[in-house]
Amino acid sequence: MAESHAYEDDFLDGDDEFLDPSEVERRMLGTPQEPAIAEDDGYGETAFEPPARKPFGASSGGREADPVEADEFADAFSGTAEADAWAETPAPAGQSQRRFDPSDYEFDEPAAPAPVDAYLGEVDGEAPEQPIPRITIAAFCERPETGALIHNAAGDRRLAKAHVEVELGGLPAAIERYHDASTPNLLIVETGMRGQGLFDQLEELAGVCDAETKVIIVGAANDISLYRELMKRGVSEYLVPPMTPLHLIRTISNLYLDPEQPFAGKTVAFVGAKGGVGASTVAHNTAWSVSESAQSDCVLVDLDLSFGTAGLDFNQDPAQTLGDALSEPDRLDDALLDRLLVRCTERLTLFSAPATLDKDWDFSPDAYEMVLDKVRRQAPFIALDLPHTWSPWVRSTLLSADQVVVTVAPDLASLRNAKNLFDLVASARPNDEPPKVVVNMAGVPKRPEIPVKDFAEALGTPPALVLPFEPQLFGKAANNGQMIAEVDPKSKAAEGFGYLASLLSGRVAPVRKKSLVSKLFGR
Template structure:
């Protein structure tokens, strides 16, 4: 690579860093308990707000991925406006009322609202008085919940979700989507090793879905050759249930199940935006962790799955094309998921001999992200594991990459934070790996 290309790369990196800094200044912090929020079902919600702050919060919450199925409309005005509106219109599943009135005025208004409400309509009140006795009075009168302003969108989504999620139902599993910034960067290898690591480390059920129907490698990596899998699941969505899914899954380990891709070119695989919705929802009901191995690409269904996942992991190699693609993906996903943690970054095949590379620190600075894992180039161990149908931890549990996959599994399951490597001696690590070879 000539000096001019390196100068262009450096200038593009500097611009990317500046853009990332500006974006981070505008991005809200995501509280730790946001990951426990339950998705809101397909319901109609109408809010009557007396202050701009609460109205803005409701509108922001309506754009969150966990509210994607709900239909939300915001009106100006409080209880009085709601009474006038529903005097000639049916009430929705849920009414959110903000009130600036004193407790007496609020209770009087709600009694009048009850006269025009249809049976089954729930009410959440947002008030400006922090009073336990008021809360008890509201609950006794049938109000579903009382929130004290100011509120944030996570409080509101949590309150709505708690009204419509069966407390006796099993919790939904965590969806973790893996995708490559470029084709062939090893995103599937990372996904498969993390799935295996989660199942082994936490002794928890994991479902791995290989969504690259034409060229998926999960079956090869786990030495499985199932006759059915993802294609059969999405071909008959009306028949898909727990029994059918269980029949389509193949067992890779004690607590790791695989929904394999056909890896066949007998037919084209033209997916619609919602092709995988029912399948993902069903898998989440049956396993605490659902790993989505998503092929590189950018279609409506790629965008939908990445936007709706609980965690997104982008795997990239340290070159300019990967940096550009990863930057585009990170920026787009931050806009699609403004209330979620940023995508996780894995740098793979770092330290390829004689290959010009962008330094890991410069790469991550350009994206405004810390790398969850920096995986060194080791073709012998990774190639042997792939040929044997094994994961790295099975091939050599003391290999440095096995520990990296375990650390990544802790981060994406919400059990650990990213640990910045202190003075990573990549040259020394590569020297030890080459001696092993």
Template sequence: MSFLTPEQPPQVEDAAAEIASGARLVPRITIQAFCEHSQTAQLVESAMHDRRMSKVALTTHNGGIDGAVETYKSNPTPNLIIVETVLSPQEIPGSLSRLAEVCDASTRVIVLGHVNDVLLYRELIRSGISEYVVLPATSAELVTSITELYAAEGAAPIGRTVGFISAKGGAGSSTISHNVAWAIATSLRQDCLILDMDLPFGTAGLNFNQDPPHGLADAVLANQKVDQTMLDRLMSKAANHINLLTAPATLERTWDFEEREFEGIIEICQRSVPVIVLDIPHAWNAWTRQTLASIDDVVIVAEPDLANLRNAKNMADAIKAMRLTDSAPKLVINKQGVPRRPEIGASEFASSVECSLIGQIGFDAALFGTAANNGQMIAEVSANNKVNEIYRAIGMQVTGRQVSHGGGKSGSLLKLPAMFKKRA
């Protein structure tokens, strides 16, 4: 709790003097502040001049707690909400409970209040509020409160890791992972980092029309020398809220890795970026197994045919066995409706694989071909296409924003072999 009594005169800040040498930077989070007074908005905005906040995206709004409640009834919540309140200590908890009803579980809240009350502070912390700062305060104090939440020694990683992998070569997991990352960045306004782990053949650079000189291979080959500063240097900005660690896409050497080769890199990314999308190649070896076992969510992308069904079933069973206490893999059916191709119905496919179906994407050679050849996302080529809403829904699912109901079209054009039927 930060106290500054009203009797104290305003302090002239010397940011350089107040920031300890080697202070950690706040990671790439989004912050939205709801202020009752213009002076408070100025305080919050001045915090952005602190070098510890250099990676943060901040917006300020009027309206305090009530304004936040109205905003988040129809909009996704950011990583951190800062709300100013002029309510009495008796009214504050009830007002914040209404805010909690419209916030995602992962969102943190800092309250800026005008009441210096230890009992109120204890009640707010017990209820899940991250910090209570008594006004007037300095911007350095506010930044310190934020830093202690996200950048202090021992702070929990902020990054959610989501891996996409194809059940069969060419099923389209790369295209889907890139477009889902785009949807997360644009709809949720969350910073998203794409790791193109297919080092010899990866397409993240092509799909975003980027050709950076460095990428993921440099981080892997640096071995134990990689740190946050190095990763920041290797990342390339593809769009607002989207960064890439691209693959070199070269065959000048072989790309063989130890089981835990990527583990340290992913952990560093988790400390600085809210969403990490892993574009995992269609392969089955020590490092892909370890990656699939250790990340937060796995999405299997499959076409609706028998070979994809067999592979998806085998992969799902193996991944579940490796992740006994973690979430089961999810399923996306891609390239539905290829002309003259008999297909397995999506609901029957998902039932046989025993995975939650979170998306079905139709075959559209012209649309996807145009996007691929132009180095664009589908939303850039056709903003109103319904597939964009599917990508957004998948993004909501894998970031924990909503619960999957696993729907799907009923019926099947193919009779499945008995070995793929769901066991009773």
């Protein structure tokens, strides 16, 4: 039955690489390709070369890219009655097409996201592993709801480098716009059409698209034959609502995955709500626990250039530090970075701060961004120990991290500052989970403290970890250049850092079973 349905498709020409249903399922779900014919390459391996996908505009003789910048698009063009029908307010006089402004519309609260369609691939809530580069994106939507979703995605930190424009009008508007203008790096077009009318308009769009432009179609039909026909015609991806901003962001990220550098580690920024609360201690012990307990490679970056203590805590005094990399970020390559990083354990490396006052250490946010982008290629987990200062680079680094950990003391100043940090992060990162809170030095004798439940109510989330006040244990570890788990692996603090490391890295610490001899003798 499946085969007869396939041959009834009006758009198949008998040479369809997607004709086999198992092949369709494999491509939709992203499962590995199994070669149809096993051919030994002489090394005991089977070679397979996937079919190349042609650019969207190639089939219609798309024109060569013009030297016009994507930001120089015309501000208005002729629209369609379909676009105006979707708009809730009339277009300005003399301008039938309008740029999308989410403030023009009121939307109901979004419902819980439905499961993503099976043959589009399973999308989880994880952040894209590859940052989206500095590309230009133009979206042409038929529905204001889709425009609002794309506008929301455009404000996400993962698209901070991209330039995004959202307009109403759908396919006709996109065709009209690019008759006399260079197309952007990525086009997102929404259309509710099906059948020959859709493909006629796609052919027209392909005729005005530059060969390098990628195209994502947002449609209404959950149709496998439509999907494979769009793929044949060079469309990069086909999405069907309901979808979330993170779904769209991951789709874009996958289109621009750098095959030479596909890996980017998870960055976790550790910051204190005020000075002296032990944010660096939390960062260092958590990074150590990620590498030792969770068995994951980790890089600890000490960003407190003047007063950083990571070198002291790990008994390291490197000749070259993070300050050298920030001084000339353009020269930083993998070979130089290997020389600057200091190995503390088998899985933990340190990018130490200079910890001197002979320089101002005043660098731009771009310098920090360039260096940290290189560091992210080194390990799956990057711990950023941020100083308790507020400057453009601190703000930029904090908001661009994959996860934020705020360390507080149980007092009023910490509560106020933590609330300010939470509000800032929530407004700047609407698609990310809120920061995690670590309450440090709880239970100091004779000191009035704000209860933990009050912190949870004010911040809207319970603390991820509450560390007791243990001055002897923490003081001994600091003076010896050791981590808490090295001094007393059975302490509550060591157990807490192991738990936080598992929570942040997503890896569970291996359970060490006692041997039979130790059980018999109670050891």
